[in-house]
Amino acid sequence: MKTKLKLFAKARDLVGAAELELDLPESATVADLRIALGEHSPALQPLLASLLVAVGTDYASPTTRIGGRQDLAVFPPVSGG
Amino acid sequence: MKTKLKLFAKARDLVGAAELELDLPESATVADLRIALGEHSPALQPLLASLLVAVGTDYASPTTRIGGRQDLAVFPPVSGG
Amino acid sequence: MIQLTHDTIDYTALTESIRSNQAGAVVLFLGTVREMTAGRQTVALDYDGFPEMAEAKLRELEAEARSRWPVIEAGIVHRLGHLELGDISVAVAVSCPHRHQAFDAGRYLIDRLKEVVPIWKKENWSDGSTEWVHPGVDNNGTQPQI
Amino acid sequence: MIQLTHDTIDYTALTESIRSNQAGAVVLFLGTVREMTAGRQTVALDYDGFPEMAEAKLRELEAEARSRWPVIEAGIVHRLGHLELGDISVAVAVSCPHRHQAFDAGRYLIDRLKEVVPIWKKENWSDGSTEWVHPGVDNNGTQPQI
Numbered sequence: 213m214k215t216k217l218k219l220f221a222k223a224r225d226l227v228g229a230a231e232l233e234l235d236l237p238e239s240a241t242v243a244d245l246r247i248a249l250g251e252h253s254p255a256l257q258p259l260l261a262s263l264l265v266a267v268g269t270d271y272a273s274p275t276t277r278i279g280g281r282q283d284l285a286v287f288p289p290v291s292g293g
Numbered sequence: 294m295k296t297k298l299k300l301f302a303k304a305r306d307l308v309g310a311a312e313l314e315l316d317l318p319e320s321a322t323v324a325d326l327r328i329a330l331g332e333h334s335p336a337l338q339p340l341l342a343s344l345l346v347a348v349g350t351d352y353a354s355p356t357t358r359i360g361g362r363q364d365l366a367v368f369p370p371v372s373g374g
Numbered sequence: 375m376i377q378l379t380h381d382t383i384d385y386t387a388l389t390e391s392i393r394s395n396q397a398g399a400v401v402l403f404l405g406t407v408r409e410m411t412a413g414r415q416t417v418a419l420d421y422d423g424f425p426e427m428a429e430a431k432l433r434e435l436e437a438e439a440r441s442r443w444p445v446i447e448a449g450i451v452h453r454l455g456h457l458e459l460g461d462i463s464v465a466v467a468v469s470c471p472h473r474h475q476a477f478d479a480g481r482y483l484i485d486r487l488k489e490v491v492p493i494w495k496k497e498n499w500s501d502g503s504t505e506w507v508h509p510g511v512d513n514n515g516t517q518p519q520i
Numbered sequence: 521m522i523q524l525t526h527d528t529i530d531y532t533a534l535t536e537s538i539r540s541n542q543a544g545a546v547v548l549f550l551g552t553v554r555e556m557t558a559g560r561q562t563v564a565l566d567y568d569g570f571p572e573m574a575e576a577k578l579r580e581l582e583a584e585a586r587s588r589w590p591v592i593e594a595g596i597v598h599r600l601g602h603l604e605l606g607d608i609s610v611a612v613a614v615s616c617p618h619r620h621q622a623f624d625a626g627r628y629l630i631d632r633l634k635e636v637v638p639i640w641k642k643e644n645w646s647d648g649s650t651e652w653v654h655p656g657v658d659n660n661g662t663q664p665q666i
Binding site for chain 1: 405421422423424426427428430431452463464484487488489490491492493494495496506507508509510511
């Protein structure tokens with residue numbers, strides 16, 4: 213299923229895009245997204261393990277199903293303040 | 294010896310004056326001042342044990358000699374802020 | 375007041391908005407762009423953010439603070455975009471009946487903000503290089519050895 | 521800036537005076553006149569002070585804070601005279617490289633101010649009575665039973 217996600221900060225720079233569309237099964241979890249992202253953008257590889265995933269405005273847990281969602285965001289650890 | 298002191302807050306109100314002159318021997322300490330103050334102004338009696346004494350801009354220790362000083366201040370516990 | 379802005383933060387307006395006759399204490403925290411970090415010289419910072427989620431998380435943090443301390447009013451403003459040395463990146467203001475409550479609540483809000491609010495800063499070092507700050511991820515983007 | 525004043529405290533000017541490119545954190549504390557204290561309603565406070573000694577003690581407190589934390593700049597302004605509900609009685613501002621230093625130094629300064637600086641407040645209760653606040657001394661001026 214078409215799955216849309218926003219990228220921020222270094223993740224966006226490494227992918228070279230602010231948004232991305234991946235094809236994921238509906239049952240796909242955060243772990244599956246990580247694998248798919250690494251295959252789509254090998255430049256993300258070194259950042260992959262530390263990437264955070266949000267669904268809507270909440271952090272996704274590792275088991276959250278995210279396949280087909282249009283409101284995902286993927287980003288490295290935050291550093292505001 | 295003529296000993297001058299300023300009074301503040303409730304101590305001033307109870308004595309009814311902002312400054313006071315007492316006759317104290319040169320060897321008089323803070324404890325002696327307390328006794329002399331209580332005799333001079335019986336209204337101060339209930340506050341006497343908690344009064345603080347300053348010489349110049351420093352708190353006096355119980356053994357500081359204060360007889361004859363012109364730069365004494367006497368006041369109850371502080372409550373600024 | 376929960377706000378993200380690209381403009382200079384008006385911390386006086388924020389502070390006035392959280393003052394109250396019910397409060398004896400106001401604590402304001404300002405984060406400002408510091409020149410030296412671990413011996414390296416910064417000339418500017420760029421802040422990126424995910425606005426919808428950042429605002430939602432800031433509202434959650436305010437609710438968390440209210441559940442822990444008798445907060446009368448609280449406000450958080452975070453700036454995004456390009457900031458020069460000394461500029462204010464974030465302002466947290468809180469009013470409480472007593473001072474230790476206000477200090478604790480203010481510290482909690484900025485500590486938690488730095489943990490969960492999706493905002494990121496990029497260092498512009500004096501040697502001309504730039505670098506995203508991602509705690510726990512080293513400069514090459516690899517996970518640090520533990 | 522160490523100052524006693526009978527005028528409204530300009531905490532923005534105080535805060536601007538302690539900001540620095542060397543600081544990543546600014547903490548401002550404001551004490552404000554609270555309406556309710558232990559269930560009693562205040563309508564105003566009168567602050568009395570011993571100015572020369574108060575200023576000397578505030579300078580000592582600033583020096584103490586600098587000896588304990590890497591304070592870049594610090595300032596304390598205390599108001600004297602008649603204050604209405606919500607008015608600011610004291611402002612403490614401090615800048616440090618990191619935020620926990622600034623929170624700790626700011627809290628230390630206001631805690632110590634309340635212990636040692638010769639300033640006193642008189643409550644003007646809503647029932648028309650007035651009362652000096654002298655911690656450790658009860659309302660009749662006698663020492664409390666321990």
